[in-house]
Amino acid sequence: xxxxxxxxxxxxxxxxxxxxxxxxxxxxxxxxxxxxxxxxxxxxxxxxxxxxxxxxxxxxxxxxxxxxxxxxxxxxxxxxxxxxxxxxxxxxxxxxxxxxxxxxxxxxxxxxxxxxxxxxxxxxxxxxxxxxxxxxxxxxxxxxxxxxxxxxxxxxxxxxx
Amino acid sequence: xxxxxxxxxxxxxxxxxxxxxxxxxxxxxxxxxxxxxxxxxxxxxxxxxxxxxxxxxxxxxxxxxxxxxxxxxxxxxxxxxxxxxxxxxxxxxxxxxxxxxxxxxxxxxxxxxxxxxxxxxxxxxxxxxxxxxxxxxxxxxxxxxxxxxxxxxxxxxxxxxxxxxxxxxxxxxxxxxxxxxxxxxxxxxxxxxxxxxxxxxxxxxxxxxxxxxxxxxxxxxxxxxxxxxxxxxxxxxxxxxxxxxxxxxxxxxxxxxxxxxxxxxxxxxxxxxxxxxxxxxxxxxxxxxxxxxxxxxxxxxxxxxxxxxxxxxxxxxxxxxxxxxxxxxxxxxxxxxxxxxxxxxxxxxxxxxxxxxxxxxxxxxxxxxxxxxxxxxxxxxxxxxxxxxxxxxxxxxxxxxxxxxxxxxxxxxxxxxxxxxxxxxxxxxxxxxxxxxxxxxxxxxxxxxxxxxxxxxxxxxxxxxxxxxxxxxxxxxxxxxxxxxxxxxxxxxxxxxxxxxxxxxxxxxxxxxxxxxxxxxxxxxxxxxxxxxxxxxxxxxxxxxxxxxxxxx
Numbered sequence: 001x002x003x004x005x006x007x008x009x010x011x012x013x014x015x016x017x018x019x020x021x022x023x024x025x026x027x028x029x030x031x032x033x034x035x036x037x038x039x040x041x042x043x044x045x046x047x048x049x050x051x052x053x054x055x056x057x058x059x060x061x062x063x064x065x066x067x068x069x070x071x072x073x074x075x076x077x078x079x080x081x082x083x084x085x086x087x088x089x090x091x092x093x094x095x096x097x098x099x100x101x102x103x104x105x106x107x108x109x110x111x112x113x114x115x116x117x118x119x120x121x122x123x124x125x126x127x128x129x130x131x132x133x134x135x136x137x138x139x140x141x142x143x144x145x146x147x148x149x150x151x152x153x154x155x156x157x158x159x160x161x
Numbered sequence: 162x163x164x165x166x167x168x169x170x171x172x173x174x175x176x177x178x179x180x181x182x183x184x185x186x187x188x189x190x191x192x193x194x195x196x197x198x199x200x201x202x203x204x205x206x207x208x209x210x211x212x213x214x215x216x217x218x219x220x221x222x223x224x225x226x227x228x229x230x231x232x233x234x235x236x237x238x239x240x241x242x243x244x245x246x247x248x249x250x251x252x253x254x255x256x257x258x259x260x261x262x263x264x265x266x267x268x269x270x271x272x273x274x275x276x277x278x279x280x281x282x283x284x285x286x287x288x289x290x291x292x293x294x295x296x297x298x299x300x301x302x303x304x305x306x307x308x309x310x311x312x313x314x315x316x317x318x319x320x321x322x323x324x325x326x327x328x329x330x331x332x333x334x335x336x337x338x339x340x341x342x343x344x345x346x347x348x349x350x351x352x353x354x355x356x357x358x359x360x361x362x363x364x365x366x367x368x369x370x371x372x373x374x375x376x377x378x379x380x381x382x383x384x385x386x387x388x389x390x391x392x393x394x395x396x397x398x399x400x401x402x403x404x405x406x407x408x409x410x411x412x413x414x415x416x417x418x419x420x421x422x423x424x425x426x427x428x429x430x431x432x433x434x435x436x437x438x439x440x441x442x443x444x445x446x447x448x449x450x451x452x453x454x455x456x457x458x459x460x461x462x463x464x465x466x467x468x469x470x471x472x473x474x475x476x477x478x479x480x481x482x483x484x485x486x487x488x489x490x491x492x493x494x495x496x497x498x499x500x501x502x503x504x505x506x507x508x509x510x511x512x513x514x515x516x517x518x519x520x521x522x523x524x525x526x527x528x529x530x531x532x533x534x535x536x537x538x539x540x541x542x543x544x545x546x547x548x549x550x551x552x553x554x555x556x557x558x559x560x561x562x563x564x565x566x567x568x569x570x571x572x573x574x575x576x577x578x579x580x581x582x583x584x585x586x587x588x589x590x591x592x593x594x595x596x597x598x599x600x601x602x603x604x605x606x607x608x609x610x611x612x613x614x615x616x617x618x619x620x621x622x623x624x625x626x627x628x629x630x631x632x633x634x635x636x637x638x639x640x641x642x643x644x645x646x647x648x649x650x651x652x653x654x655x656x657x658x659x660x661x662x663x664x665x666x667x668x669x670x671x672x673x674x675x676x677x678x679x680x681x682x683x684x685x686x687x688x689x690x691x692x693x694x695x696x697x698x699x700x701x702x703x704x705x706x707x708x709x710x711x712x713x714x
Contacts, residue, residue: 007419007666010476018468022461025526029457032528040443040527042450049296049379049708079713104297104711105379107444107535111602111616116531118445120379121296121708125446138614142535142604144290146297146713147221150611 041117041125044098049121052076052102063087075099077106077119079146082139085154089131090161096128107143110156118143134160177251180264182566184244185559187272188237189644192552195233196637198225203591203630206623210610220285222608223714228282230291234547236275238397239310241555243271243317245562246344246400249407250321253340253661256331259323263316271313278306288714290606292386293366295377298710301370308362311355318348336668337676339420340407340661346427347399350392353685354435357388369710376707380447381700387438388693395434395463397547399427401554405474405507408558410662412504413497415481418473420664421671426466426473428675432685433463436692443530452696453527459692460525467518474511480665502577503659506557509585514550517542520596535606538599541592549588553581556640561659563647570653572646576639583636591629594622 032038052058057074061083064072071093076083078101089095099108101119109116113129131137141152198219201211205222212222219225251258258264281287281300289299325337325345337345361382369377410417417423439456442448479493487493499505520542523529533539564571571577601618603609609623674680 011419011422011472014472015469018465018472021468022464022522025522026458026461029454029526029528033454036528038528038531040450040453040531041446043448044446046447046703046705048705079711101379104713105294105383107604109535109602109604114531116444116534118442120383120446122378122705123380123446138616140604140612140614142607143294144223144226144606146711147223149223149606150608151613153612153614 038114041127044124044126046122047100047124049100049102052100057098058100058102063089069093071095073097073099075108077101077108077141077145077152079103080141080148080152082108082141082152082154087154087156089156089158091134091158092130092132092161093158094128094130096126099125104145105143106141106145106152108139109142110137110139113137115139116142131156131158134158174251174257176261176264177248177258178566180258180268181244181248181562183268184240185563185566187275188240188244189559189641191232191236191240191275192637193641195229195237196634196641198229199233200630200634201225202229203627203634205608205610206630207627208610208623209627210608221288221714222611223290224282224285224288226606227288227290231278231282233552234291234543235307235310237555238547238551239314240271240275242347242396242400243267243314245555245558246347246403247317247321247324248562249403250324250341250344252658253338253344253407254324254328256324256328259320259327263320263323267313267316267320270316271310274306274309274311274313276306277309278303280306285714292390294379294386295366295369295382296379296708296710297713298370301367304362304366304370308359308367311359311362314348314355315352318352321345321348336671338661339417339423339664339668340403342424342676343399343403343406343427346431347396347403349682350399350431350434351396353689354389354392354396357385357438358390361385361389365706374706376705376709378700378704378706379708380445381697381704383442383445384438384448384693384697384700387441388435389438390441391438392434394547395430397551399430401507401510401551402426402470402474404554404558405470405511406477407661408659409474409504409507410477410481412501412507412659413478413481414484415477415479415662417662417664418476418480419666419670420668421666421675422469422473424668424671424675426469428681429466429469430463431681432688433459433466435685436688437463438693439696440525440527440530443527444534447700448696452692455692457525457527459688461522464518464522464525471515471518477662478508500574500578502571502574502581503557503560505578506560506581506584507554509581510550510553510557513545513553513585513588516592517545517550520545533599535604536599537595537603537605540605541595541599544588544595545592549584549592553584556584557581559644561656563644564651564655565658567648568655569647569651570655572643572651576643580636580639580643583632583639587629587632587636589629590625591633594625594629598622598626 058076061074061076099119101121106119115127115129117125117127137156139154281303287299287303289297365377368374406423437456437459439453440460482493482496485496487496
């Protein structure tokens, strides 16, 4: 009985912090989501994957200025390129990428930004990023999409104001 | 270990031992094929592209990657587990498997499925990686073959359930022995979890690849895939936990710390392993952010039984270390019998898994996932978990299981020890480099020797991936050499199989409700319906299954 009560004590001393750790981490996550506005992609509507090139806004891929310092990039991923694959923006631009795929699953990844999203045929993806520092930002497909997957890339050129 | 026996083939479980032998042979061949193709991936990261010289055996980096993933992640694990856990159950319940036809039938069906899937894979008609996301379309035989493998695992579950019922009729009031309880939980959990991939195959990919339906839906396929795709990692790791709970404490010279806590952990794994697949789809469009948070929370919740396992296993090891004269807070760890290759493999696997677990929490955090999703970080993580915690543990198990089954002592214990340490060291280098490359933005599943966006900061880590991968390959060669020589030329009789560890706090302390299967199965179902029901219903109600198939390789 003495042994058992020792076992229970040690168990309890481990169990309580083990509950606190995941609960604490989840609380921190809620803070980053609602405090720092770090969001995950959500439900943005369907696109017919066979009619991407005749469906707005994907019928005119490119950069659209919405207002001062605010831009939208309408983008289509396809085997094995992005349209557009070269994007020019002024420093400080806030850009929303609205993107889809016209064939297989692709990804859009711009390292060191919040832009990490899957492009699925049939779904619209929407993510927002800010480019404060002038420079060249490479973006590329990060989901295997066939033999030429490693060549599917593009560049964002952020110019000083 | 003084109880020497020439072979188990003369014992009461002759048929069971033969079936386990058959599964292990296929598992070892698969691991070998995966190791060879793994070396090619590693070397490619170091700038050495051997693929042009390998045609027509392998047509491309991506065919090699598909073979590597299917053989190591799917075949090696599934065959090993289907051989190991029934063996454990039989010896734990001291009851033969329920059906001879069922036992062999499951094996032959699984092998037939494997061969059916392997033909298109090797003919470059299924270069779709082991996740086979549509609308990339493989030859139908690939999908049918993998489905047969899944169906065969259901037959293993059925066999274990029937065996349990036979035992229960003969022992109406006894507590189910821990080893058998855990084995059964593992297969029941897997059977619930594999319904997603079965539905994806049967209702979407198979009719679509045969041309019976024109289109499919990429997102619904991914939801069904990841319904199975995360719990499959628990299907891989729980058998390693079984070994850590029921054999390792004894191998370490000690006792299992707490039998009831082990049962609680496994019941939690049964309930929480499945309703959390969206954490693989944080970056997918078409799934609400709120539901992603629900799955995120359940992912954190399933970390709890893992922490319980960590505590229980380490406390058990400590009882062994102290029994062997260990003193102080830490030094008992070095008193453990590190000269036993089976134990050394598993201790190194546990140490590695500590980092794998921490990495898993990072992946599960939606905000941090935006940094690491689909980068080389994930590859580093998977190789710490399935590539080491699981694989090195399974290797450690075979260091006693293969001698016991074939009735021949391990050919070389020293070679086995070198192998274990080489694996741990190679993995440290390999995984550290890949984690770092991921944080620096390098994508995964990409032929790095062919990219036009090479970043200067990646260049110093890429050769380390190649060196680490080569060390891992050498370690696997030592392993296969030892296994082959044990089976064929070893002349010493095998030691007896390790006994099941006795517990400091035994099953009599476990609340009776832990054995109430209907309660836990009902709760599992409710959680799954809650976590998946609304999203799946909305997706099915709005889907139009309009994506045609593409062959892009």
